[in-house]
Amino acid sequence: MIRANGVFLRYPDGTEALRNINVHIKPGEIVYITGPSGSGKTSLLKLLLGMEFPTQGTLEVMGNRMVKGNAGKINQLRRKIGPVFQEFKLIDGRTAFENVMMGMRFLGISPRRMKEEARNALIKVGLEDKMTSKVENLSWGQQQRVAIARAIARKPALILADEPTGNLDQENALNILKILHTVKDADTTVLITTHATHLIEGIEGATFLHVDNGYIHVERRGQ
Secondary structure, three states: OOEEEEEEEEEEEEEEEEEEEEEEEOOOOOEEEEEEOOHHHHHHHHHOOOOOOOEEEEEOOOEEEHHHHHHHHHHHHHOOEEEOOOOOOOOOEEEEEHHHHHHHOOOOOHHHHHHHHHHHHHHHOOOOOOOEHHHHHOOHHHHHHHHHHHHHOOOOOOOEEEOOOOOOOOOHHHHHHHHHHHEEEOOOOEEEEOOHHHHHOOOOHHHHEEEEOEEEEEEOOOO
């Protein structure tokens, strides 16, 4: 699924965001990326999405080499990724159902299947009674669940969730993590960045990438 060997990421201003990363993530894993703000968590997600490229070392995502000259294959790769950003990027004036549908526009699937997948995804995140609600009328936590539904409706091989528990109280934050755990299966890998380590202290059966000053320490619990 993901292989990083000796990966460094240096920005043009000389900032070294990631240093000598060596990680192998298998299909079907759930992975927590922890560390304080500015430690390199978001930079790692950018590498996985092809928004940045390693300045040293090799990185492969689903068998695709993440280099600038591989732009065509990386664009195809992104169709297999379901991102959940801190900014939900939902469209006001549209319903929760419509927002989830719009996340599947360019996947080449039939309108009938799009409707079916959107409905199933919203049910999975517990929003079956909010499908026709305009997203601007939903709570923050409900909007977060719409964003997750939009990602999982795509049937992605990889979900990248950037701080999905931010701005949520503990109960809602734990609910979001439970939803993301239910998405993980033999065909779907889930990566979650978080600085709220108190929420995940007792979690077993997961991989933890602890990021500190650009370095990553890998911990596997109960696997």
